[in-house]
Every structure is written in C-alpha cells, then in structure tokens.
Amino acid sequence: MNLKSIYKYGSPPHYFKLSLQLEYWLLSSGITLILIGMIGGLFIAPPDYQMGDAFRIIYFHVPSAYLSMSAYACMASASAIGLIWRSNVAFSIAKTIAPVGAAFTFLALVTGMLWGKPMWGTAWVWDARLTSELILLLIYLAYILLHQSIEDRSKADRSSSLLALVGIINLPIIHYSVVWWNTLHQGSTISKLDSPSIASEMLWPLIFMIFGYTIFFAGVICRGSAGEVLIREKRSKWVRAYIEGIKL
Amino acid sequence: MLFRDIIRRDLKLSIRRSTDVLTGLIFFLLIALIFPLAAGTERDLLLKMVGPVMLISALLASMMSIQNIFKPDYINGYLEQMMITTNSFSALIAVKIMMFWMIFSMPLIVIASFIASTYYVTGFSIFTVVLTLLLSTLSLVNLSAFAASLTLAIRYPGALISLIVIPLSLPIIIFGSKAIEYSILSMDNSGPLYFLTGMMFFTCSLGPLVTASAIKISID
Numbered sequence: 001m002n003l004k005s006i007y008k009y010g011s012p013p014h015y016f017k018l019s020l021q022l023e024y025w026l027l028s029s030g031i032t033l034i035l036i037g038m039i040g041g042l043f044i045a046p047p048d049y050q051m052g053d054a055f056r057i058i059y060f061h062v063p064s065a066y067l068s069m070s071a072y073a074c075m076a077s078a079s080a081i082g083l084i085w086r087s088n089v090a091f092s093i094a095k096t097i098a099p100v101g102a103a104f105t106f107l108a109l110v111t112g113m114l115w116g117k118p119m120w121g122t123a124w125v126w127d128a129r130l131t132s133e134l135i136l137l138l139i140y141l142a143y144i145l146l147h148q149s150i151e152d153r154s155k156a157d158r159s160s161s162l163l164a165l166v167g168i169i170n171l172p173i174i175h176y177s178v179v180w181w182n183t184l185h186q187g188s189t190i191s192k193l194d195s196p197s198i199a200s201e202m203l204w205p206l207i208f209m210i211f212g213y214t215i216f217f218a219g220v221i222c223r224g225s226a227g228e229v230l231i232r233e234k235r236s237k238w239v240r241a242y243i244e245g246i247k248l
Numbered sequence: 249m250l251f252r253d254i255i256r257r258d259l260k261l262s263i264r265r266s267t268d269v270l271t272g273l274i275f276f277l278l279i280a281l282i283f284p285l286a287a288g289t290e291r292d293l294l295l296k297m298v299g300p301v302m303l304i305s306a307l308l309a310s311m312m313s314i315q316n317i318f319k320p321d322y323i324n325g326y327l328e329q330m331m332i333t334t335n336s337f338s339a340l341i342a343v344k345i346m347m348f349w350m351i352f353s354m355p356l357i358v359i360a361s362f363i364a365s366t367y368y369v370t371g372f373s374i375f376t377v378v379l380t381l382l383l384s385t386l387s388l389v390n391l392s393a394f395a396a397s398l399t400l401a402i403r404y405p406g407a408l409i410s411l412i413v414i415p416l417s418l419p420i421i422i423f424g425s426k427a428i429e430y431s432i433l434s435m436d437n438s439g440p441l442y443f444l445t446g447m448m449f450f451t452c453s454l455g456p457l458v459t460a461s462a463i464k465i466s467i468d
Contacts, residue, residue, distance in 0.1 A: 141411065149399070149408055150401050163412060166394065
C-alpha cells in the first residue's frame with residue numbers, strides 16, 4: 001500500500017465504498033470472536049482458586065478498558081490527520097469514535113465497580129487508575145458536547161480535534177498509573193508475555209475477547225463513519241447516484 | 249509597539265469595566281468564606297480544608313471570569329485585527345493571558361492570603377498559600393483561556409468551559425492542595441511545589457500556542 005492509495009481512500013466516495021465492504025466482515029468476525037471468547041471464558045475456563053466465578057468479569061472489563069484508551073488514541077490520531085490535511089473523512093472517523101469510546105470507558109468503569117464490590121469490598125476507591133479513567137470519560141464527554149454546541153460544522157470539527165489532541169496527556173497517566181502510584185488497582189495480568197501471571201485456560205478466552213472487541217470496534221466505526229461521510233457529502237453527485245441506485 | 253498597546257488597552261478596559269473583575273473576586277471570596285459555615289469551624293478541620301478550598305475557589309473564579317477574556321474582542325473584531333498584524337499571534341495571545349492573570353489573579357492571591365488567616369493558617373504557611381496560588385493560577389488561567397478560546401463561537405459556554413477545564417486541571421488541584429497541606433503539617437512540600445512549577449512552565453509555554461490556534465479556528 002503506497003502513499004497514493006492512502007490519498008485515494010482519503011476521498012469520501014472511495015472511503016465510503018471501502019468501509020461498506022469492510023463493515024460486514026469486521027462486524028461478523030468480531031461478533032464471532034466475542035462469542036467464542038464468551039463461551040470459553042464463561043463456561044470452559046476453570047474458576048479462580050481465590051475469587052471463584054467472580055473473576056470472569058475480566059473477560060469484559062479488560063477488553064473495554066483497553067479499548068477505551070486505544071479508541072482515544074485512534075480519535076486523537078484521526079483528529080491530527082484531520083487538522084493537518086483538512087480531511088473530512090478523518091474528522092468523521094474522529095467524531096464517530098467519540099461516543100463509542102465513551103461507551104467503552106463507561107463499560108470499563110461499571111464492570112470494574114461490579115467486580116470491586118465483592119472483591120475490594122467497595123465499588124469505588126479514589127485510586128489513581130480509576131480516577132484517570134473517569135477523567136478519560138469526562139474528556140470524551142467534553143469532546144462530544146463541544147462538537148455538538150458549535151453550529152458551524154467545520155469549526156466544530158477543528159475545535160474539538162484540538163481538544164482531543166490536548167486531552168491525549170491523560171493516556172500515559174492512565175497507562176502508568178498502576179506503576180507510578182502503588183494503589184489498589186492491580187498491575188497488568190497478560191502483558192508480561194514471557195511469563196504471564198494467568199493460566200493458559202483462562203488466557204485464551206481473554207485474548208479472543210480482546211481481538212473480538214477490537215475488530216467489532218473497527219466494524220462499528222466503519223459503519224458509523226460511512227453514515228457520517230454520507231451526511232457530510234449529501235450535496236455531492238456520488239451520494240445522489242448512490243441513493244438513486246438503492247431505490248432502483 | 250503592539251505589545252505595549254495591548255497592555256495599556258487591557259489595563260484601561262479593566263478599569264472601565266471594573267465590575268467584571270470585581271464580580272470574579274467577590275465570587276472567590278464568597279466560595280472561600282462559605283465553606284467554614286457549611287462544614288464547621290473547628291480549627292483542625294479548617295486547617296485540613298484550606299488547601300482544597302483555596303485551589304477550588306480559585307479554579308471556579310477563574311473559570312467564571314475567563315469567559316470575558318476573548319469574547320468582547322471576538323465580537324468587536326479586535327482579535328481579528330490582532331491576527332493580521334505582522335507580530336506572532338500566539339505571542340500577542342500570551343500577552344493577553346498574562347494581562348488577564350495580572351488583573352484578575354494577582355488581587356485574588358492578595359485576598360487569599362487574608363482568607364487563609366481566617367482558616368487559622370499562620371506564619372510561614374501563609375507564604376506557602378501565596379506561592380502555591382501564584383504557581384497554580386498561572387496554569388489555571390492558561391488552561392481556562394484554552395477552553396474559552398475553544399468555545400468562542402458558542403453563545404453560552406459556561407458549563408462547557410468547566411467540563412473542559414476541570415479534567416485537565418485536576419493534577420494542579422491535587423498537587424496544589426498537597427503543597428499547602430504539607431506546609432501546614434510542617435512537612436517537606438518541595439515535591440508538589442516542583443510539580444506545580446513544572447506545570448506552570450508547561451502550560452505557560454504551550455498554552456498560548458494552542459489557544460492561538462483555537463482562536464484562529466473560531467475566527468475564520
């Protein structure tokens with residue numbers, strides 16, 4: 001893939017076609033992976049010797065927490081690309097990611113609280129990682145609200161992209177919060193690849209879940225941003241051709 | 249000299265529109281004075297509370313009065329004229345932010361040193377309160393100016409400004425409160441103060457750049 005094809009897919013009609021083609025593959029394979037991971041995690045994996053069955057929420061907590069941060073990184077990169085090349089496609093991707101990323105952040109917080117209530121004895125502690133994850137949710141919300149409140153769409157795109165770029169300071173804080181501050185939230189379980197601190201029967205469903213969530217996320221973004229591109233280009237010829245093609 | 253013009257103009261405007269400045273200062277005073285009445289007036293409790301109260305009141309007051317830093321100039325076209333001069337736009341914005349800090353935050357710090365004594369803070373700790381507020385208001389003003397410039401095109405940006413500023417300013421609030429708390433407990437507070445100083449240089453150097461580009465987006 002050379003630079004020329006990148007420019008090609010930066011143009012709205014090509015991006016629209018590509019994302020429509022990718023969407024079904026991504027969504028179906030993502031859902032399949034999630035289902036396999038769910039069966040493996042909820043039924044096949046043995047219960048933990050300390051936590052019993054309660055540990056199984058890890059199969060939902062870890063992928064959403066991981067995606068809440070990766071989605072932000074994607075959003076910030078798309079924002080930067082949009083700001084530099086004034087690309088409408090990049091702005092639509094960034095705008096589509098924001099609510100999805102906020103949803104994953106919310107999921108990560110809620111699943112963590114559900115697990116924390118029986119395990120830590122409290123649903124919420126003012127732990128560095130929990131707090132920084134909450135701030136991530138607030139930044140997502142600020143992005144969404146800022147985008148909605150500015151009436152001029154081009155200004156809204158660029159202003160909220162600037163906010164997304166400034167908010168990226170929060171990502172390393174979340175990632176290293178368990179290393180820098182020795183607080184309640186435990187360190188990572190699977191990133192130590194040579195000696196993972198988790199049994200392999202428990203590990204493979206988690207890996208399936210993480211890949212499934214990521215691919216599902218990509219599919220959702222394809223679908224959402226394709227719609228966004230369609231709305232933005234509603235006055236152009238190719239959209240008219242596309243709509244009339246559907247009606248026939 | 250354009251810089252001198254901006255300084256003179258902002259000073260003159262702050263005298264002519266002194267209600268804007270005074271409202272912010274009175275707001276700060278009221279928030280800081282309402283806490284002991286609500287939470288109780290025991291000496292130990294107040295000494296524990298003074299750090300967070302000072303930082304949060306300063307944050308709220310600067311978020312409230314920052315709405316007027318660019319808005320009038322945006323409406324009457326002064327910002328646009330600033331943009332087309334040969335000077336660097338971000339340098340001019342830096343001057344404007346520093347003028348806002350001088351006009352609004354310096355009196356606030358003076359008031360804060362008096363409020364601190366109503367919280368039973370004595371001696372050297374009052375100096376720490378002043379120093380902490382000096383460092384943290386510089387960062388807070390830069391962050392709030394960024395939020396104000398992002399929301400220039402919005403008619404009522406109040407709540408949105410706080411949604412943008414509060415997550416970003418959290419480290420300053422946390423370490424600022426720590427610096428005051430450690431000083432009152434007569435512990436070594438150089439760590440939080442170094443952090444605040446670092447944040448101050450970070451926001452003062454990069455803040456005007458980001459703010460200037462946000463204003464450029466809002467204008468064209």
